[in-house]
Amino acid sequence: MTSIMLHEIGEAGDAVARQLGHNVERLAELGAWMRALDPPLVATIARGSSDCCALYLKYLVEIASGIPCASIGPSIATLYRTPMRLGGCVSVAISQSGRSPDIVDMQRAARRGGALAVALVNDVASPLAEEAEVLLPLCAGAEHSVAATKSMVAGLVAGASLVAAWREDQQLADALSGLPDVLRGQTAAPPTEMLEQLANARSAFVLGRGATLAIAAEAALKLKETCAIHAEAYSAAEVLHGPAEVVDSGFPVIAFLPSDAARQGMLPTLAMLADAGATVIAIEAGGTDDAHRLATAKVEATLLEPVVMIHRFYRLTEALALRLGRDPDRPRNLRKVTETI
Structure with missing residues (x-):
């Protein structure tokens, strides 16, 4: 399909x-x-x-x-x-x-x-x-x-x-x-091993810091609407202030890792979550894909990294929805235009 x-x-x-x-x-x-x-x-x-x-x-x-x-x-x-x-x-x-x-x-x-x-x-x-x-x-x-x-x-x-x-x-x-x-060059499908790690998840954290916090929020929204996974977005600076208590063995943590000044502050947090049992998946520029890493194309301005990161992540959510037997185009309880008053 x-x-x-x-x-x-x-x-x-x-x-x-x-x-x-x-x-x-x-x-x-x-x-x-x-x-x-x-x-x-x-x-x-x-x-x-x-x-x-x-x-x-x-x-x-x-x-x-x-x-x-x-x-x-x-x-x-x-x-x-x-x-x-x-x-x-x-x-x-x-x-x-x-x-x-x-x-x-x-x-x-x-x-x-x-x-x-x-x-x-x-x-x-x-x-x-x-x-x-x-x-x-x-x-x-x-x-x-x-x-x-x-x-x-x-x-x-x-x-x-x-x-x-x-x-x-x-x-x-x-x-x-x-x-x-x-x-246009970001056409690779996500790793099968990554899809299998996420296929049994009912909840997940999506983390960012600085400008990648915005796409963490968007990624969590997409996991909800296409895959029915209860994903919550947090700043990596905030996730240890309470939310980390729900992390246990195999709990998915998806992290949008920027190349700018926010990166170094995120790494110790991810290590602590991994020590608590989390399955950490990093989305970052350059390198190659594996079960725990989704590689994105590099751009000349770090402030544009969130754009290419979320574009690559969309491929992951679409493939995961299909893996779960869901139609990513037609969520059950949503429609294209929401007319709130």
Whole structure:
């Protein structure tokens, strides 16, 4: 069986290439606008996988600029009707469909509160896209599997492109230009031994640190929705503060290991979890696959490692879902567009 999910994972490189080509002028204008505005805060608006994109954007903004970036709960606008005070700030709404009423309402509230309203949206005919002051289309194309993959990768790239344009980061921009070919080259299936280790799991931890915490959250979500595995995401700096007590023999711990300053702090934590009996699977750049290691392609900017890591991880979740006899395209209790109010 060839799933739609697998096909769409394979389209991610082309989607990123389309987006980078389409948004050149928009990004230049937005970057200049944001430098002139010099916002004291960047606020994000999203749910689901898009909120994982927002968390990735948070780390990029804060690492690159030192400016706080925080998520605003859409219920502030839809349920509590609290006026926003965002004068001089930037709001970034991220959505695949652009049609969830709470996300649209929160963007309106942010704009009324004085924020420059930027939207990263796949459907450019959606209400969210039409009402944004600045639109960065994701250009992922139609996505039919309920489990979002190529649109999620496109959302991560749009956030990184925004930061590169705003901060005039040429290294990040150059690395982004080479990303489509990197993603196109990631076609290897995950190791069979790794699938067998995970096949009997009912629960798992997914760990990250820094920017990889965002994709740890997305990976845990994907394990839930495609494989019905109760996976929880934690920062490697937090997992020993209580959650580690549930670890016993064979308990899966999937770790997104970056190459940057966050790496060295993660290694002792993983060793302690292994000593407690955990089966540790590391996802990291370079090297070769084995039962405990999923190797990803290398990129020139470490801040883009989460993009290639989650792209490779999607192959693992798709294959694991099939190994478990599940349809990764059609989870039992989910649908493609979630319309929360």
